[in-house]
Amino acid sequence: MKAARYYGNRDIRIEDIDAPAVEPGTVAIDVAWCGICGTDLHEYLDGPIFVPEHGHPHPISGESAPITLGHEFSGVVAELGEGVDDLQVGDHVVVEPYIIRDDVDTGPESHDYHLSxxxxxxxxxxxGGGLAERIVVKRRWVHPVSKDVPLDEAALIEPLSVAYHAVERSGVSAGQVALVGGAGPIGALTAAVLTALDVTVIVSELSELRRQRVLDAGVAAHAIDPSKVDVVEEVRRLTDGRGADVAFECTSVQPVLDTLVEALRPTGVLVIVSIWGKRAEIDLHKVVMKELDVGGTIAYVNSHPATIELVESGKIDLKPFITGKIGLDGLVEEGFDTLINRNETAVKILVSPSGEGL
Structure with missing residues (x-):
């Protein structure tokens, strides 16, 4: 089968490799669509980061580069391993793409297996990975999705789960006002989750295309250009002088972080969603004097079922966030290059490893 293999910094190769074999307790999935994540871009430009360097195998998977990329994907069940009796061949599924030690509690009551x-x-x-024609995954990490949800849209459920977990961590409730810093993929999807939960969303974003996209998608009530408008003053105007109840930092840009601290009301909540590759500064005096709660969030934990329900119920429409579809052979030139050099033009570019659907 064809697969995108990561060898190292700026070295991704499309290769023919053996298809994985089904083992007891696992599910074989024919991949339909796989999204390109910002993490994949970081691996390409600055890595290896999460990818174990060649000759230094990961302590759980036992693998090192080259590895198959792709963790945001949907597909169709192709084969069931021994002991898997609650799925059927032909089911549509998405994957919660964790590699976690077998002795970690990953049950429905766990709130921290993602931090193990x-x-x-x-x-x-x-x-394995979603940038291949087939993958075999442990049953625990496979989530069925209604066939009423198109498989291309289902591929966005993984990043949507990141947004859902961030919103859940914030403690925001219906009727409150949220300020989202940045309308890239995670910022836009965070806005979508907030709107689905009846939170009023204000987005701050430099790109006119991205501002218009969240407005057209109906996931933001207001989209502000911080180069032309004082975001803090505008948020205060829109909230009768109070400030935002919660804020989500989705850019890893210092001025955005500073703005969010200023725009929050006293006792507001700031959630850091983006991955920072450098040390950030925060005005702790303002945090103290406003009694702000500041927290971080990473990935998701038992978030997929509730996220899938939001999509299946129609409360979130993922179609507006799909901005491109390509084949595996165009991964670097059409996918990575666009997201690195023209990222304001795209939200989510999907890859069809088999070429079907293009």
Whole structure:
């Protein structure tokens, strides 16, 4: 089968490799669509980061580069391993792409398995990836999705789960006002989750295309250009002088972080969603004097079922966030290059490993 293999910094190769074999307790999935994540771009430009360097195998997967990329994907069940009796061949599914030690509690009451030692991700730390024609995954990480949800849209459920977990961590409730810093993929999807939960969303974003996209998608009530408008003053105007109840930092840009701290009301909540590759500064005096709660969030934990329900119920429409579809052979030139050099023009570019659907 064809697969995108990560060898190292700026070295991704489309190769023919053996299809994985089904083992007891696993599910074989024919991949329909796989999204290109910002993490994949970081691996390409600055890595290896999550990918175990060649000769240094990951302690759980036992694999090192080259590995197959891709962790945001949907597909169709192709084969069931022994002991898997609650799925059927032909079911539509998405994957919660974790690599976690077998002795970690990943049950429905767990709130921290995603923070366990040596955690990594399918498609980064080994165990196959969504940028291949087929993958075999442990049953625990496979989530069925209604066939009423198109498979291309289902591929966005993984990043949508990131947004859902961030919103859940914030404690925001219906009727409150949220300020989202940045309308890239995660910022836009965070806005979508907030809107689905009846939160009023204000987005701050430099790109006119991205501002218009969240407005057209109906996931933001207001979209502000911080180069032309004082975001803090505009938020205060829109909230009768109070400020935002919650804010989500989705850019890893210092001025955005500073703006969010200023725009929050006293006792507001700031959630850091983006991955920062450098040390950030925060005005702790303002945090103290406003009694702000500041927290971080990473990935998701038992978030997929509720996220899938939002999509299946129609409360979130993922179609507006799909901005491109390509084949595996165009991964770097058409996919990575666009997202690195013209990222304001795209939200989510999907890859069809088999070429079907293009």
């Amino acid at each position: 030692p040596d955690m990594n991700f399918i498609g980064l730390g080994g165990r």
